[in-house]
Amino acid sequence: MNSSTSTPRHPKAIISSFINNFIYIRNPYIIMWWSAALPGFGHIMLCRYFIGSILIIWEFYINSYSGLNEAILYSFIGEFEKAKEVLNPRIATLYIPVYFFAxxxxRRITIELNKMxxxxxxxxxxxxRAVISPLDLNYLExxxxxxxxxxxxxxxxLGQLYLHNYxxxxxxxxxWVITIFKSNIIPALPLFLIGDFEVSTSLIAMQWFLFIPSIFGFSxxxxxxxxxxxxxxxxxxxARYFNKEFANSSIFNYFMNQKTKGE
Known part of the structure; x- marks a missing residue:
């Protein structure tokens, strides 16, 4: 504890009216996986919301502008000529270093935060336990x-809103809304459900559709x-509150002794 400011040198958690930010042990490989799935998601998992948001914007802009998702799809199905047509190699070159940096x-941040x-x-x-502001309040529960x-x-x-991470x-x-509209999945879905697969797939913008699994799974x-x-x-x-307030209480000690005898 820093006596000059009365703040911990290594904080554990901070809650505000609109967001929760906390440090806990994470698996570096899982964080790396989410960064590979979509750059920025790994940083979001680490509660590094600002840089994570910037990387996500970069991912959507550069990936879409270069046609990378669509080129990858065509490569997987063996249509390499179409992949060359849709890919902008100059823009895709900018994508690579940022992707590996993310x-x-x-991984580096995960290791350091685990130590902290x-x-x-x-x-x-x-x-x-709680914080109150003129606009909202937030509390642990x-x-x-x-x-x-x-x-x-x-x-x-919506899951994040449920957790008060506004x-x-x-x-x-x-x-999610941008991706759904850009991918044209809304007009394609009814046709898919009635069995008109050829028309429904022709309506879908694959460049944006391929973002959906990452966003859905990450959320x-x-x-x-x-x-x-x-x-x-x-x-x-x-637990810390009870230990601090009632550790020396005769009632607390009585119940703890009864519990010990029962065991």
Missing amino acids: IWDS SILADQQKAPIF IRKPKMAIIYSILCPG VMGFYLLLW IYNAFVASKELNKMFKLEQ
Whole structure:
């Protein structure tokens, strides 16, 4: 604890009226996977919302402008001439270094944040239960991971809104709406359901359609993991409070002794 400012050297969690930001142990390979799926997602998983948002904007703009997704699709199905036609190699060249930077940087940050998380736990960095502002309030509580998953399946971004992560929730929701409209999936879906597969697939803009699995999967996974970690934060804050306020209480000691005898 820094005595001059009364703030922890290694903070564990900060909640505001519109967002939750916290540090916990993460698997670097999972973070790298999400950065590879769509640059920026790995940083979002690390609560690095600003740089993550910039990388996501870069991904959508450069990928779409270069025709990279469509070129990859044609390459997978063996139509290499079409892949050459749709790909802008000069723009695609700009994409490559940023893509690998996102993967490498997210791994580097994960390793450092894991170290900070261990130090924060050792120093018992304070966790604040609630924050109130003129516009909104936010507080730690037990949230259901299943509900976070269900909301994310209904519409990506809703799971984050359920967890009171308004900034990320609306950001994902915005990109989901843009992707759905740009991919033309809305007019194509009814035709697909009635069995008119040829016409429905011809309507779909594959360049934008290929963004959908990444956004959909990330929204579900991020909401699930965040809900589990928020619940851990709530229990940790509660345990520390009870230990601080009631550890020397005769009633507390009585019940603890009864529990010990029962075991």
